[in-house]
Amino acid sequence: MPRRTLLCTIAMLLLVAVSSALTIGTRAVAADDDTDDRISLEDAKKLKSPVPYTKESIARGKVLYRRDCTECHGADGKSQVDVIANATDLTDPEYWASGISEGEVYRSIRDGAGDAMPPFKDKVSKDEDLWDMTNFVRSLWPESARPKLAE
Amino acid sequence: MKRDAQPTGGKTQQPDATRRSFLLSSAVGAGAVVAGVVENARANTSAASIPSIVIPKEITESLAQEPKPGEFGGRGITGAEVFANQCKEENLAALFCCPGNYTVINAIAAAGVPSYGGRTEGAMAAAADGFSRATGEVTACSGTEGPGLTHMIMNIAAAASARTPLLVLASNMQIAGDDRETFIQTGYQQPITSGMKKYGKRLIAPDRVWEYGGYAFRNLKSGVPGPVHLDFPGEVARARFKEPSELKDYYTKDKYRTESVMHPDPADVKKAVELINKAERPLLIAGQGVFQGKAWDALLAAAEKNDLAVVTSGPTRGHFPDDHRLSLSLAPDALSSADLVIFVGQYCMPSPGEYRFNPDVKAIRVHPQPEDLGRNWPLEVGIVSSERSFLEALASELPQRKRESWVSEISAAKDKYDKFINDQYALGLKHSQKTEHLHPAVLCKEVHDFLYKGDIDPKQTVTGWGGWTIGTYAGRWLRAYRPGQEIVCAYQYGAIGPDVAMMIGASAAVQQGVGPQAPYKGAPTVCVSSDAGIAHSLFDLDTAVKYKLPTIAVIYNNDCWGMWPAATSSARSMHLYLFQQNLRYDKMAEGIGARGEYVRTDAELREALKRSFEAAKKDGMSTLINCQALKEFTSAGAYPPGVSLNPEPGCGAVAH
Numbered sequence: 001m002p003r004r005t006l007l008c009t010i011a012m013l014l015l016v017a018v019s020s021a022l023t024i025g026t027r028a029v030a031a032d033d034d035t036d037d038r039i040s041l042e043d044a045k046k047l048k049s050p051v052p053y054t055k056e057s058i059a060r061g062k063v064l065y066r067r068d069c070t071e072c073h074g075a076d077g078k079s080q081v082d083v084i085a086n087a088t089d090l091t092d093p094e095y096w097a098s099g100i101s102e103g104e105v106y107r108s109i110r111d112g113a114g115d116a117m118p119p120f121k122d123k124v125s126k127d128e129d130l131w132d133m134t135n136f137v138r139s140l141w142p143e144s145a146r147p148k149l150a151e
Numbered sequence: 152m153k154r155d156a157q158p159t160g161g162k163t164q165q166p167d168a169t170r171r172s173f174l175l176s177s178a179v180g181a182g183a184v185v186a187g188v189v190e191n192a193r194a195n196t197s198a199a200s201i202p203s204i205v206i207p208k209e210i211t212e213s214l215a216q217e218p219k220p221g222e223f224g225g226r227g228i229t230g231a232e233v234f235a236n237q238c239k240e241e242n243l244a245a246l247f248c249c250p251g252n253y254t255v256i257n258a259i260a261a262a263g264v265p266s267y268g269g270r271t272e273g274a275m276a277a278a279a280d281g282f283s284r285a286t287g288e289v290t291a292c293s294g295t296e297g298p299g300l301t302h303m304i305m306n307i308a309a310a311a312s313a314r315t316p317l318l319v320l321a322s323n324m325q326i327a328g329d330d331r332e333t334f335i336q337t338g339y340q341q342p343i344t345s346g347m348k349k350y351g352k353r354l355i356a357p358d359r360v361w362e363y364g365g366y367a368f369r370n371l372k373s374g375v376p377g378p379v380h381l382d383f384p385g386e387v388a389r390a391r392f393k394e395p396s397e398l399k400d401y402y403t404k405d406k407y408r409t410e411s412v413m414h415p416d417p418a419d420v421k422k423a424v425e426l427i428n429k430a431e432r433p434l435l436i437a438g439q440g441v442f443q444g445k446a447w448d449a450l451l452a453a454a455e456k457n458d459l460a461v462v463t464s465g466p467t468r469g470h471f472p473d474d475h476r477l478s479l480s481l482a483p484d485a486l487s488s489a490d491l492v493i494f495v496g497q498y499c500m501p502s503p504g505e506y507r508f509n510p511d512v513k514a515i516r517v518h519p520q521p522e523d524l525g526r527n528w529p530l531e532v533g534i535v536s537s538e539r540s541f542l543e544a545l546a547s548e549l550p551q552r553k554r555e556s557w558v559s560e561i562s563a564a565k566d567k568y569d570k571f572i573n574d575q576y577a578l579g580l581k582h583s584q585k586t587e588h589l590h591p592a593v594l595c596k597e598v599h600d601f602l603y604k605g606d607i608d609p610k611q612t613v614t615g616w617g618g619w620t621i622g623t624y625a626g627r628w629l630r631a632y633r634p635g636q637e638i639v640c641a642y643q644y645g646a647i648g649p650d651v652a653m654m655i656g657a658s659a660a661v662q663q664g665v666g667p668q669a670p671y672k673g674a675p676t677v678c679v680s681s682d683a684g685i686a687h688s689l690f691d692l693d694t695a696v697k698y699k700l701p702t703i704a705v706i707y708n709n710d711c712w713g714m715w716p717a718a719t720s721s722a723r724s725m726h727l728y729l730f731q732q733n734l735r736y737d738k739m740a741e742g743i744g745a746r747g748e749y750v751r752t753d754a755e756l757r758e759a760l761k762r763s764f765e766a767a768k769k770d771g772m773s774t775l776i777n778c779q780a781l782k783e784f785t786s787a788g789a790y791p792p793g794v795s796l797n798p799e800p801g802c803g804a805v806a807h
Binding site: 036038063066067068070071072083084085086097111112115116117118119122123 | 487505571575645716717719786787788794795796
C-alpha cells in the first residue's frame with residue numbers, strides 16, 4: 001500500500017474512532033443538570049405526607065388525576081387502554097417498581113418513574129396538590145392495602 | 152396558462168446543491184466529515200453516468216391541457232364522464248389518486264377538477280383529507296379495486312374520525328363477475344368501509360349513476376360530514392348514454408339537494424342567553440363544525456360582544472385566533488374554571504372527564520342533528536342548528552358585557568402556560584447542548600420562532616404535526632392565527648404516518664388559494680413529524696416535487712418508535728421498538744428529487760429552515776430536514792420531562 005494512502009487510511013480510522021467515541025459518550029450521558037431537583041429514592045422513603053389521607057384530599061386528588069393521569073392510567077387506574085403507554089396498573093401496588101410508601105408514590109408523580117412516566121412537578125406546581133394526587137392513587141388500592149382514613 | 156389548467160410543474164428541475172448542502176451541514180463532527188468525503192468520492196465516480204432527476208415534459212404538457220368534459224351525442228358519454236361532470240358541477244375541490252379506476256379518474260381530470268397522481272393510495276387518501284382539513288371543501292381520492300382500496304383504509308378511517316367530507320372512489324371489476332372470483336383484485340368493498348363512512352354504494356345500475364352521485368353529494372355537503380364511498384363496476388363506468396333522457400333523476404343540483412340551513416329555535420337561543428348571562432366564566436368550545444361551516448366571523452362577533460372565552464377543538468385549528476385575548480387554546484389551566492361550556496360544532500363528542508372541566512360545569516350543545524344531542528354529555532340546553540346560524544343568532548341576542556375578572560384569569564393562565572413550555576425548552580436546550588443532538592422541545596421552539604417571530608407573516612404558513620415524542624411538543628409550539636392554519640394530523644384516530652401526505656394535500660390547497668388559503672397562495676407548508684411517521688409517506692415527496700407543492704417536512708429522527716419505554720420492563724421485546732441508528736431520511740428525500748438537510752443543532756436547523764423556505768419560494772421545491780436526535784430524549788428518567796401529554800381541548804389536543 002502506498003505510504004500516503006496508508007497515512008490517509010490511518011487518519012480516517014482515527015477520525016472515525018474519535019467520532020464514534022464521542023457518539024457513544026453522548027449516548028451514555030444522562031441529564032445531570034444543576035436544575036435537576038429530583039428527590040432520591042432514599043429521601044423519598046423518609047418523606048411523610050403533610051396532607052392527611054382524608055376523603056376531602058382524595059376528592060381533590062381525583063379532580064387532578066382526571067386532568068393529568070387518565071390518558072395512560074384510565075379513569076379506574078387499571079391502565080387497560082394500551083394506546084399511549086404500557087402504564088402501571090394503579091390498583092395493584094404489589095407489582096410496582098418504584099415503591100409504594102407515600103413518599104415514593106409522591107416521588108413517582110412529582111419526578112416521574114422509569115423511562116415512560118413523565119414528571120408532573122411543572123404541571124402540578126403546588127406541593128399539596130401532588131400529595132392530594134398521592135392520596136387519590138392510594139385510594140385505588142385493594143382495601144387491605146389502603147391506608148386508614150384520617151378523621 | 153390556459154383556462155382552468157392546473158398550475159404546472161414548469162421547467163424540468165434538478166435538486167441543486169443537495170449534496171453540497173449535505174456536506175456543509177454535516178461538517179459538524181469529525182466522523183461526519185469522513186462520511187462526507189467517502190460519499191463525495193462515490194459521487195465523483197458515478198456522476199457522469201447517472202442521469203439527473205427530471206420532471207418529464209409529458210407531465211408539464213398534460214397539466215397544461217384544457218378541460219374536455221364528456222358530452223352526450225356521437226358515441227355517447229360514459230357513466231364515468233356523467234359522474235365526473237357532476238363532480239365538476241358540485242365544485243369537487245381536488246382529486247388525489249393512484250392509477251386504477253382509470254375510466255373514472257381520467258374523466259374527472261378531463262372534466263377540469265384539479266387532479267394529482269401520487270405513489271400510494273393511502274397517501275393520496277391522506278392528501279385529499281389534508282386538502283379538506285385546510286379548506287373545509289369536499290375532496291376525492293381514488294384507487295384500484297382490491298389492493299388500492301384496502302391501502303386507503305387507515306386514512307379513510309382517519310377521515311371518518313375527523314368528519315372529513317371525503318369522496319372515496321374505486322373501481323370494482325364487473326357486476327358480471329360477482330361471486331365468481333373472476334380474474335384478480337376481486338373484493339366486496341362496501342363491507343370493508345363499514346363503520347368508517349357516512350354513506351356508501353356499489354353502483355349496479357348504469358342509468359342511475361347521476362342519481363347516486365346525488366346521494367353522494369347530499370351526504371358530503373349537508374349535516375355532519377364524513378367519507379362517502381362509491382365503487383364503480385365496469386358496467387357502470389363504461390356504459391354509454393347518447394341522450395340525457397337515458398339517465399334516471401338527471402336533474403340539476405338545485406333539484407336533488409338543498410342549500411337550506413337549519414336555524415335555531417328563538418326560544419332555545421333565549422335559554423342559552425339566560426344561562427350565559429348567569430355565568431361568570433362562560434367558555435365556548437368551537438369544534439370543526441365552526442370551521443367547516445365557515446362560521447369564524449360569527450364566532451368572533453359573539454365572543455367579543457359578551458367576553459365569551461373560546462377554545463378550538465377538532466382536526467383543524469385557527470377558526471379562533473390563538474393570540475386573541477379571549478382564546479383559551481394556550482391557557483389550559485383556565486379550562487377548569489369555566490362555569491358554563493357551550494359546545495358548537497363538536498362532532499366527536501367527549502364524555503365528562505375526558506375534557507378537563509370542573510365536574511359540575513353546566514353545558515349547552517349546538518349540533519345540526521338532534522339525535523346526537525345529549526349523547527355522552529348531559530346538557531342544560533340542546534339546540535338543533537347549523538353552527539353559523541346559531542352563532543349569528545347568539546351575536547345578535549347577547550348583551551354587550553365585559554368580564555374583566557375572567558379575561559384577567561385567562562391572561563394569567565396564558566402566562567403560566569408560556570412559562571411552562573419555555574421551561575421545557577430551557578431544559579431541552581441543556582440536553583441538546585450536552586449531547587449535540589436536537590431535543591424535541593428545541594426543534595419545536597426553533598420552528599415556532601422561524602414561523603412566527605421572524606420575517607415571515609405569522610399568519611402565512613399552514614402547519615401540521617404528527618409523530619409521538621415530537622408530536623407532544625409540536626402541538627404545544629405550533630400556532631393558528633387564522634382559519635385553516637394548523638392541521639392536527641393525528642386527530643382522534645391517532646394514526647402515525649399520514650401527516651406528510653396530509654400536508655402535501657394542504658400544499659395543493661394553498662397552491663390553488665382555496666377558501667381561507669387564498670391570501671397565502673403558493674406559500675410552503677410545514678410538517679413536523681417523526682422518523683416513524685415518515686415511513687408511511689416519504690415517497691410522496693415525489694408527488695410534492697412533481698406538482699411543485701412546496702412542503703417542508705421537519706423530521707425528528709430518534710432512531711425508534713417513540714413508545715420504546717414500553718419495552719423497558721421487557722428486555723426481550725426492545726428490538727421490536729428500535730430502528731437502525733442514524734438513518735438518513737434527507738438522503739432518501741434527495742433520491743426522490745426533493746431537497747435534503749441534515750441538522751443536529753438549533754443553529755443548523757435555523758439555517759436549514761431559511762434555505763428550505765428560499766427553495767420553496769424560488770422553485771416550489773420541497774425539503775426534508777432530518778433532525779438527528781436520541782431515543783433517550785423520550786425517557787423521562789434520563790432526560791426529563793421525556794414526553795408530557797397535552798391539555799385538551801386547545802393547543803396540542805389530538806382527541807375530540
